[in-house]
Each structure stands twice: as structure tokens, then as C-alpha cells.
Amino acid sequence: MCLGVPGKVVDLGEADTPMPMGRVEFGGIVREVCLACTPEAKVGDYVLVHAGFAISTVSEADAQQTFEYLRQIEALNDELGAPEGPTDAGPRDGAMPEPDS
Amino acid sequence: MKYVDEYRREPEAKRYAKAIAHTVTQPWTVMEICGGQTHAIMKFGLEQLLPASVTLVHGPGCPVCVTPIELIDRAIAIAQRPDTILTSFGDMLRVPGSETDLLGAKSAGADVRMVYGALDAVKIARNHPDRQVVFFAVGFETTAPGNAMAVIQAEELGLDNFSILSSHVRVPPAMEALLGAPDNVVDGFLAAGHVCTIMGYREYEPIAEKYRVPIVPTGFEPLDLLQGLHMVLTLLEAGRYGVQNQYRRSVTRDGNLHAQRMLARVFEPCDRQWRGVGTIPASGLKLRAELTRFDAEQRFDVGQVTARESEVCIAGAILKGLKKPPQCPAFGVECTPDKPLGAPMVSTEGACSAYFRYARGQNERT
Numbered sequence: 001m002c003l004g005v006p007g008k009v010v011d012l013g014e015a016d017t018p019m020p021m022g023r024v025e026f027g028g029i030v031r032e033v034c035l036a037c038t039p040e041a042k043v044g045d046y047v048l049v050h051a052g053f054a055i056s057t058v059s060e061a062d063a064q065q066t067f068e069y070l071r072q073i074e075a076l077n078d079e080l081g082a083p084e085g086p087t088d089a090g091p092r093d094g095a096m097p098e099p100d101s
Numbered sequence: 102m103k104y105v106d107e108y109r110r111e112p113e114a115k116r117y118a119k120a121i122a123h124t125v126t127q128p129w130t131v132m133e134i135c136g137g138q139t140h141a142i143m144k145f146g147l148e149q150l151l152p153a154s155v156t157l158v159h160g161p162g163c164p165v166c167v168t169p170i171e172l173i174d175r176a177i178a179i180a181q182r183p184d185t186i187l188t189s190f191g192d193m194l195r196v197p198g199s200e201t202d203l204l205g206a207k208s209a210g211a212d213v214r215m216v217y218g219a220l221d222a223v224k225i226a227r228n229h230p231d232r233q234v235v236f237f238a239v240g241f242e243t244t245a246p247g248n249a250m251a252v253i254q255a256e257e258l259g260l261d262n263f264s265i266l267s268s269h270v271r272v273p274p275a276m277e278a279l280l281g282a283p284d285n286v287v288d289g290f291l292a293a294g295h296v297c298t299i300m301g302y303r304e305y306e307p308i309a310e311k312y313r314v315p316i317v318p319t320g321f322e323p324l325d326l327l328q329g330l331h332m333v334l335t336l337l338e339a340g341r342y343g344v345q346n347q348y349r350r351s352v353t354r355d356g357n358l359h360a361q362r363m364l365a366r367v368f369e370p371c372d373r374q375w376r377g378v379g380t381i382p383a384s385g386l387k388l389r390a391e392l393t394r395f396d397a398e399q400r401f402d403v404g405q406v407t408a409r410e411s412e413v414c415i416a417g418a419i420l421k422g423l424k425k426p427p428q429c430p431a432f433g434v435e436c437t438p439d440k441p442l443g444a445p446m447v448s449t450e451g452a453c454s455a456y457f458r459y460a461r462g463q464n465e466r467t
Contacts, residue, residue: 002137002162002243002295002450004321004351006104019254027102034220037246037359046104048298048351051190051240052218053247055357056298058104062349066328070113073120073331 004048006058007033009041024049104350108322109145117327118150124334128154130286131333132279132422134272135241135293136163136450137321143459145323155334158286158422159455161275162293164239165192165448166420167375168268170408173198176237176266178403180211185401186229188222189237191215192448197441199409203237219251219265226255226263235397238265243295245269245386246360249367252388252395264397269386270373272296273304278381279421280312287422289333291319291326294348299364301356305344313342320348367392376444377417414443419452426456433457 007024012035014020024033024047033047038054041047047054133139139159142148148157161167177198180187187203194203194215207213212232216222219236226234238248248265255263272293279285292305297318309316315336319329329347336342346352364386373385388396413431418424426432426445436442438454445451 002135002241002293004243004295004298006102008103018257019250034247034250036250037357037363039359048295050243050295051247052220053250055243055246055295055360056351059350063104065349066108066324066347067113069328069331070116070120070324074116077120077123 002050004050004055006046007031007049009035009043009045009047012041012043022054024054105322108320108324110324114145114150114323114327117324117331121150121155121327121331121334122152124331124338125152125154126338128156129288129334129337130156130158131289131291131330132158132160132287133291133319133326134160134162134276135296135321136166136448136452136455137295138162138291138293138319138326139452140450140455141321141323141326143455146459147323147326150327151330155330159419159425159452160279160290160422161375161378161420162241162272162296163420163445163448163450163452164241164244164268164270165190165196166416166444166451167270167378168193168196168239168444169374169376170198170410171374171406172266172268173202174200174406174408175398175403176235177201177203177206177211178406179235179266179397179401180206180213182233182401182403184231185233185235186212186214186225187235187237188214188216188225190239192450193237193239195441195447196444197411197447199407219248220254223251223254223258223260223263226260227258230262233262233264233400235401236263236265237268239268241270241272241293241296242299242364243293245368246299246357246363249363252367252392253363255395256392264395264400265388266397267368267385267387269368270375271370271384271386273308274381274384275375275378276305276308277312278378278384280308280314282421284421284423287314289315289337290317291329291333292316294318294320294325294352297348297352297356299357299360301354302344302346302352303354303356309343315342316344317347318344318352320351375420377420411442416443416445416453419445426453429453433461
């Protein structure tokens with residue numbers, strides 16, 4: 001239900017209306033989208049669209065942080081040395097303390 | 102597609118999985134709130150990438166699943182009135198009520214229509230001034246602003262044949278209900294990225310503080326989910342709690358203030374019953390007093406509805422993260438997406454439907 005699909009704004013529609021309807025392209029398909037909640041969006045920006053409404057303008061700078069974060073934690077792990085357990089993802093054995101409940 | 106494909110790359114997913122395995126030294130249980138996240142986890146087999154000591158449980162974030170059966174029966178009763186058109190999102194039409202579902206009512210002659218969004222329902226009302234058009238408005242905070250806008254539009258157009266049957270729900274009170282329950286199993290949360298896109302994450306900070314849990318607003322693609330898990334697990338391993346934001350490309354601390362203003366203009370919090378869970382204080386949204394003329398429950402008196410739930414369905418325990426779908430005796434036998442007993446098997450976001458579609462026959466991990 002809370003699905004949000006990123007699409008590229010191709011047309012902002014009529015300005016100065018309470019309910020501006022723009023056009024947004026999703027992989028070649030263009031749909032009419034209400035831009036009332038993303039007045040900052042410009043043509044060429046990506047917006048996240050939910051049930052016909054743009055709910056945010058995607059931040060290109062912040063979009064990269066998922067990859068930057070990965071590089072940082074890997075660098076940190078390398079610095080700290082190899083872990084004691086298996087490094088490959090998968091079940092880990094050994095005595096484990098009980099979690100707090 | 103930009104902002105989708107790059108978050109599905111396998112090499113990075115494996116690197117994240119390795120980093121998670123490196124981080125975890127003890128068992129933890131993490132709940133993803135949103136049904137969209139549940140489906141992505143099952144579809145991409147993310148649980149198989151995690152250490153066995155990490156258990157994912159699936160939260161109540163499927164609005165179709167938690168809509169009380171009484172309200173579905175009421176929607177059906179309204180749809181059966183003469184000169185009425187009942188509209189809603191596709192998923193809602195197949196959720197079982199006590200006797201039938203909305204599609205069943207449609208095949209028996211009621212005018213029930215699927216719409217893509219609330220504004221479509223307003224359009225139908227404009228085109229059919231001689232009919233009463235009701236929008237069965239379900240959804241979390243992500244969906245509510247759009248539905249609010251439909252009410253604002255109907256008001257501006259002076260439509261007296263449009264109303265909504267509101268079943269809106271809010272995430273934070275549900276999280277508090279889960280965390281405050283004596284049988285709570287959740288150590289940390291992936292919060293719902295699109296709910297937080299609207300509302301921000303400020304309102305989660307006191308919850309993280311009070312219950313000493315990590316809460317990480319997280320997106321919906323595999324790398325989003327793996328990063329979110331790494332962030333929650335790192336906090337848990339360090340004995341820390343608080344809110345950290347994974348989904349920074351869409352979520353800010355304050356959220357979308359335009360959408361919040363629209364919400365506040367049309368709706369106000371109310372107590373709400375969650376199907377299978379019970380009543381949670383302040384967990385719903387109802388129309389503000391000055392807009393009750395758009396309230397379908399007040400406009401149409403369909404009398405008392407007596408609801409009857411399936412006796413075998415364990416939807417409540419599943420929505421609270423206490424059980425997983427394969428633990429239900431009816432799963433995949435009496436209850437399938439074609440013939441669902443409970444709402445989590447219907448919705449494209451329900452946990453049972455996710456397991457049925459993506460994980461049938463897999464050995465259930467504990």
C-alpha cells in the first residue's frame with residue numbers, strides 16, 4: 001500500500017493552482033501526478049510517487065550514501081582485522097549470550 | 102530504472118551481508134514495519150543472506166490487513182445501497198468480510214469500482230451527480246495526505262455526493278503497543294520509509310528513548326533493507342538505541358510539511374481497532390468535526406453489523422510478529438490468495454501472501 005515509485009518530472013503543469021498536476025515519467029511511461037506536496041520539484045528532478053501523489057523529491061546527494069556507508073564500514077572492518085567467526089554470510093556457531101528481552 | 106536498479110545489485114548485497122555477519126555476535130530479532138518491506142525481503146531472499154542468529158519478524162504495516170472486519174462489512178452494506186458507487190484500492194476489494202468481500206458484492210449487483218487514487222473517486226463523483234460516491238479510504242500516513250486532498254477538492258467543488266469511509270491508521274501508536282506488550286519479541290525496528298517520508302522521524306525519537314530500542318527509517322530496495330539492518334544491528338551490538346535514518350534520499354527529520362498540513366486540515370487522531378490486534382489509542386485518523394458531512398459512516402445508516410472472523414486464521418499473531426505464516430495450519434491449504442481466510446493472504450503487502458508467493462516449500466528458519 002505504501003509503495004512509492006521514483007519517476008522523472010517531465011512537466012510541472014499549471015502553476016499557481018492549489019492542486020498542480022504535473023507529468024512524471026516511469027521508465028518510458030508518462031503519468032499525471034499531483035505535485036502539491038513537492039513544490040520544490042523541477043523538470044528533470046526525480047520524485048517518489050505514491051497513489052498518484054509525489055511525496056518527496058529524491059535527493060541525489062543522499063542517494064549515494066548507501067554506497068558510501070558500505071565503503072566506510074568495509075574500511076573500518078579491514079582496519080579492525082578479520083573477525084573471529086566466518087567472514088562469509090551464513091550461520092554462525094559458538095556460544096552466544098542471551099539477548100536482553 | 103534510476104533509484105531502483107542500483108539498489109538491487111548483487112555484489113553490493115553480498116558485501117552488505119558480509120558486513121552484517123561481521124557485526125553480529127548474538128541473537129537479535131528485528132521487525133520491519135511495512136508490508137512493502139516484507140515483500141521485498143521475501144522476493145529477494147534477503148533472510149537467506151543473514152546470519153542464523155538474526156530473526157526478522159514482520160510487522161503490522163499492511164493497512165488492508167488491519168482494517169477491522171466490521172468496517173469491511175459496513176463498506177459492503179453501503180455498496181449494496183441503491184444509487185451508490187463504492188470505490189477503493191484494488192487490494193481492499195478482495196479482503197474477506199463476515200459473509201463475502203466487495204468483489205462478491207459487485208458480482209451480486211453492487212457498483213464497486215477499483216481506483217488508482219482518491220482523486221479518481223472525486224472524478225467519478227463529478228461525473229455521476231445523481232449517485233452517491235463513497236471512497237473506502239485505507240492506508241497509513243503515506244496514503245492519508247492524498248485522501249485528505251480528495252476531501253479538500255470535494256469541498257472546493259461543492260460536491261454533496263462524495264464521502265469517505267475512513268480506516269486510516271498511524272504507525273507510532275502501533276509500535277508503542279507492540280513494545281509495551283508483555284509478549285514483545287522485537288529488539289529493533291526498520292521503520293517504514295514512506296510513512297517517514299511524510300511524517301519525518303522526529304516522533305520516533307521519544308519511542309526509541311522510552312523503550313530503549315534502535316529505530317531506523319528504511320527504504321524498500323534490497324540494499325536499503327540490508328543497510329537498515331546493518332545500522333540496527335550495529336546499534337544493538339553496541340548496546341545503543343535511538344533513531345538513525347537509512348532512507349536519506351527521501352526521509353528527513355521533519356518530513357514533508359506540505360503533506361502534514363494537508364493531513365491536519367482534514368483529519369485528526371482517534372482510537373482505532375486493528376483487525377487481529379485490538380483497539381490502539383490514538384492510532385487512527387478520522388475526519389475533523391467540521392468535515393463530518395464527508396463521513397460515509399454518518400451519511401449512511403446501515404444499522405448494526407455483526408462481524409464474524411474465521412476461527413482458524415492466526416492473522417493477529419502474525420501481525421504482532423509472534424508467529425510466521427507457515428505456522429498457521431490453514432496456510433496454503435484452506436487459505437490461499439485465491440481463497441483467503443484472512444487479510445494478510447489477500448494483500449500484495451500481507452505477510453502470508455509474501456510467504457505464499459516467494460517462500461513456499463522453503464525450510465522455515467527459526
